[in-house]
Amino acid sequence: MRKSYDFSESVKNPYAKKLKKQITIRLDEDTIGYFKELAEAKGIPYQSLINLYLRDCAQSQRDLKIQWN
Helix, strand or coil, X not given: CCCCCCCCCCCCCCCHHHCCCCCCCCCCHHXXXXXXXXXXXXXXXXXXXXXXXXXXXXXXCCCCCCCCC
């Protein structure tokens, strides 16, 4: 390993804006269980599956319809 490095000609990562951001979100245990089972069947991590679902909702501009009983 060198004692110092020269970064004067380095280039900024063009994908840095698209990196994922870690957040805390509270979900029902039933909801997590549903996504874990679905993710296992699809062979992908459940957090990635939740992210894909939310991204699809955002891109489709789905609107939530809430009815209180």
